[in-house]
Amino acid sequence: MNGKLKVALLVCFVAVLSTSLGAYSPKQPPSPPAPAASQQIPPPTVTMLADGVYHYFGFFTSSLVVISGGEVLITDTSNPLRAQSLKEEIAKLTDSPVTTIVLTHEHYDHVGGTGVFEDATVVCHRNCQPVFDLSSLGDVPTVDETFDDFMEVRVGDKVVELHYLGPGDGDATTVIYMPAEQIIVTADMYEPRALTHKNWVDDKNFTGTRRILNTISGWDIEHAINAHSPGTDPMDLHENVEYYNDLYDAVKAAVDEAMSQAGGSIFAAYGLFDTLPQTLELEKYRSWGEYDSSLPRHVERMLLAIYHGD
């Protein structure tokens, strides 16, 4: 395993095992995973969601796999080791080569390993490249096609829509939707009955995430794939729409109250950064994972999103 691979795998670990790695600090990077840790990665699962449409879940990360007419579309290769596993699982389903890789967004724990599929066209929203140009790890994909607000990809007789609905987790947040099969794919937008861990929300636009979740919750959805959990129950998505709306309403009410006491000045809300994260509670979500550890950061991030121009 080369150094880059170790880093990519580590990012994958950290993104998902955030609870157990709660002590992680960028100033004190943890050691690369020991062999024993690698052995704890569960084997991948492949679940058929519709004819020719599969959900691969491996290395704690999801990929959509669409097979039709001699073509294969996949999402998020993540890192070379995972990409190889994905390739092996797809080979059990079809002889067709992977022809298209759609990246859900620009974050590095999702975009590595595209080179494992040498002939595939890599598609990423146009906001990916400026971030890739900043690469410190030097392991970014070559993007072959970009899009602005919407792109339709045909895989044999299947239609895969790519929607850009504004910033969410990162700036290139892409919602992938198969209207005929009513399957949706989002990445890092929500967790099932858990708050996204505080270490992973600094590049998340909270009002943007709320807007995207509210928009897509009105679509017909039978299966909702999210990035880092194996389930596809749309209820997880709908519950998180409520969470983001409740968080927004509570923080916005505090901002409005502070502004009303200061003649309508947004600067009155500045003091809330020192108090609101420590005082605001959302009792309805107390049983959710990461509630105690991450709610204060969520409040802070929502406050900033509102403060910066809701």
Ligand SMILES: [Zn+2]
């Ligand atoms: Zn992300």
